[in-house]
Amino acid sequence: MRVRILGIGMGPRHVTVEVADALRGCDYAVAVRKRDDDGLLALRRSVCDAFGVPLVTVADPERDRDDPADYPAAVADWHEARAVAFERVLVERGGTAAFLVWGDPSLYDSTLRIVERIAARGRTPVEYDVLPGISAPQILAARHGIVLHEVGRPVHVTPARRLREAVEAGQDNLVVMLGGRHGFEGLEDWTIWWGANLGTASEELVAGRLGDVRPDIDAARRRARDGAGWVMDTALLRRAS
């Protein structure tokens, strides 16, 4: 059993030469089928169609989204459920399977951990490798025509739910992923470069002083969700110098 974990950016235009070759060499791609984001599944299907690989979908296990106290444990339960669902497909079909990862497998994506779980469960031997893809912060920077940091300075990449603690710890240049509007309170004088559904037809961009452009971001986020049926936002936040 061979699994290839392939970063696909935000669709066929972001696929690299090595990922295209890998896709063509796979027997099928597997993807979860959620109840409420047919737009994302369609985008994934467009990648499979572009490189001639059939797409096998599995129903997504339920996940407790109510921010439980033990967040890592809740995530682990959900990873295990996904691992079981994918394992069934791999055992039934055999051959080489592609897992298509939005953006890049190295940032806020669970595919690698799920494939490790399938291997650890031991029902089927799994050999896997990973190829990188274009991630949302890179598209954000390209669209705004910016570098993610000032000359020679760091950039702190964080999920939105940890933005507050990073700012309190003194970070002054942050990429915020997985829901870019939490924790914006008190940052009115910071500069924001914001984007939603980056690299897709429903892409939205806003930049400026956060206190000034906050209503623009809210409106743009609604447009992205209305246009696509889903919304994923990413932002760079920089303290006023």
Place this chain on the structure above:
Amino acid sequence: MRVRILGIGMGPRHVTVEVADALRGCDYAVAVRKRDDDGLLALRRSVCDAFGVPLVTVADPERDRDDPADYPAAVADWHEARAVAFERVLVERGGTAAFLVWGDPSLYDSTLRIVERIAARGRTPVEYDVLPGISAPQILAARHGIVLHEVGRPVHVTPARRLREAVEAGQDNLVVMLGGRHGFEGLEDWTIWWGANLGTASEELVAGRLGDVRPDIDAARRRARDGAGWVMDTALLRRAS
């Protein structure tokens, strides 16, 4: 005058569909020609050859590498000298020029700032855009089969020269770029995932407890430099849990 700033990862295999199309639509690509890294220029030329665009090279201006006290000012002088050198080519040739960026233009790359300087100088009107590419930390993560952070946690991306201050400020999960061996002292118990010349024929990988694998990294770094004539290293460092 049109300029396209194109991320090319570490060579032709990392070029995306949209960058390939952009390259084919450019009249030429421009690149600096350094005295001592013909290997890197050859790699850049292989990208131009793969997508059928001629490569125009310009001599690289001198840069003071002795870590001057006023680092941003030294970088700014060097950016200005590069801007003047590139401006000459753009004015002579006209048309649409591609600037090929190793990795991704959003991380520790000066191309965007140099193109902004050419535009600001006002000798020639410049319209530019940016397309993202695969960056070294993504290749590092893919090769080691890892995610760059623990579940729901941040990752701090820093130049090696600022590693020490980031560790002292409490960062426990860091991507270190631009020379991955400075500031390793005292981090013997940390885990390191290290790579040099990632994505190229001279790629080297080492992972383990830093105190144990430090000699392996030194040896691998020498092999990379001997093999390619240049070495670029990137590392993920994580505090022992």
